[in-house]
Amino acid sequence: MLTRRTLNRSLAALTAAALLPGSSRAEDAPRARNVVLVHGLFADGSCWSEVIPRLQAAGLTVTSVQNPLTTFDEALASTQRVLARQDGPTVLVGHSFSGMIVTEAGADPKVTAVVYVAARAPDAGEDYAALAKTYPTPPASAGIVFDGDEGRLTEAAFLKDFAGDLPPERAKVLFAVQQPFRKGLLTARTTQAAWRSKPSFYAVSTEDRTINPDLQRFMADRMKARTIALAASHLALISQPQAIADLILEAAGQPRHRP
Template identity: 45%
Template sequence: MKFKALLAAITATVGLATASLAVSADRIADTQTVRNVVLVHGAFADGSGWRGVYDELTGRGYRVTIVQNPLTSLADDVAATKRVLDRQQGPTILVGHSYGGTVITEAGVDPKVAGLVYVSALAPDAGESTASQFTQIPPPAEFVIDTQRDGFGFINLEKFKTGFAGDTSDADAAFLRDSQVPLNMANFDAKVTHAAWRNKPSWAIIATQDNAIDPRLLRKTAERINARVVEVNASHVLFLTQPKAVADVIDDAAQSIKS
């Protein structure tokens, strides 16, 4: 009898846990229009840094896809993003970090894109480039790029953590430093031909401790694109260190858009 009672208790507990997980994974209301999210990484990184945001959003019921930018040209990165957008079934929130903001500004005119989320990101206007964003407010002194003879750049090894990933552990910063994806520096001079934020609702997440893009520039950019702003106490890699805060804004953006 004791064994049967114990077995019943375990079964009941497992059932409750399963039900709890089912509720957690089905948070999207049946009436919600936007259920797809596409995440676009920035320079010197790859899509794996989005894992925490991916886990948060998929746990809430979203279909999340991550773009792997080659970083060989702006056109190549926009094309990579469009390939992923072509695979979406229905309205989509397009999210870009840092230089990825330039990419989503160009690619975001896709009719499947219902809204844009800029994560410590740049948002040039048509005819502007990534580099032109820094003409009035340059990057902080802590952010240093070493350009190789072939025109591709890496973040300076000695200044990597302070300039890029200040709120990560030493071990995580070292891994990010040593797994950098080189950027064709010509990408920064390539001009966008479309500015999706002119016609799509936009959100901006600003990392207040960003040492790669001055927070003053991020705020100025957010104001220009009429974005709804959320500030997070984090470094430039807030998508990695504050995934819930980033996911919350993306979730809010998706819920705010009605058919």
Template identity: 45%
Template sequence: MNTLLKKCLAAALMLGGLLPLAALTPASAAAPNDDLKGKSVVLVHGAFADGSSWNKVIPLLEAKGLHVVAVQNSLRSLDDDAAATHRVIEQQTGPVILVGHSWAGAVISQAGNDDKVKALVYVAAFAPDNGQSIDDILKGKPAPSWAAELQKDSAGYLTLSTDAIVKDFAQDLPPAQARIVAATQGPWFAGCMDDKVATAAWHTKPSWYVLTEKDRMIPAPLQTAMAQEIGATVVKLNASHVAMLSQPTEVAAAIITAARAAK
């Protein structure tokens, strides 16, 4: 073996000791994200919120090469919000991972029947069945403490007091940030709670559920029951109702896992 060949072999062995062999090939650098190419994530916000509630998650998803769009819901009715979500889904050219927080669990259950939707991700969300409303899910359960903090205007729209946002909705955010959430909340029409899902998409689409164990809006035991009912892959977080704001890295990771599995 000539001297030059020996030197090349020694260098290769040294480099191989520092890096996995796969890391030495240019193709492998892109490999982890190859299964995300051409896929879109559509994010649907819940009650007392707007699309900006996903602002910490969006850049994490985009960094993986996913196309991301956040829906702006009217919060007027299930039909209106499902229609808004459908319009966004229609604009996507590839497979869609549909994500819903809180009230938007009902929205993605309805809108997720679109053929482009390949996976559903529920984030601390309601997951109604066929012909079921949120009121149906909550029937017979004790009223939570924050219910007394709901304020209804003359048009029937509900908002939460700043105190309830800070203590029950977003208690794991810094108080200053929680107050911003309160100031920018989207009023939610009270009648939404009676709107029934026609056909729940989770019956035919693979589902994931980000379960927030410190949730004071939708208690963890109720989330657990819904996640089991829909047969979801569960990711548990020690978080409040707004995990996408308090633990965006973990929420993004759950969405990326669903996106990788989506076919």
């Protein structure tokens, strides 16, 4: 017999998978004039280069944080320093691991909405690693190698499991600037969950081989986020930048792109 919890979780996964870009699940976000973007593991701030000009064209002030990927406290502080420099309402956006940072730093009064792009979205104090283990392990995990305390993806895993829908020549450039991360970063826990009090938006990558797509759907449904589902790798912000920009514009209370 199905328990209510199991049934709700199954329905949540099916619902999130079926969402289309026109559907809405979040309360209306206040109008914002700033956007702060935070990158995750295996990347640097330039990974937002396809999204940034689209937001700037809409008149938004955009800053891409250079996440140090050392300790969670240092990564969080780098984002908080950028938020402190913003003049007025701000949308905070995180990709991949930096969803942890968005979840914590998003409590800042300046932040009017939080956006997750194929990102971790833990609850306050939640063991994200334990949550992730309740889903099949994504292929990219097997491609992480360590040099002492520093971890990175092998080239084969980067090209296939991280950036699988990008042209090989583009993916190789991204691999060349891959930033290593420290082991301790993976054990961090947040102390608060901004998505519980702020309008939330989530872009699920249905072809993701780095974070399980069903896990993404579960997190998006749990936060009652306005959710879109993109047939993309973990790097939808590069392979489908207009869709990501449109979601951020919506979070900022700005008109969406019209072809």
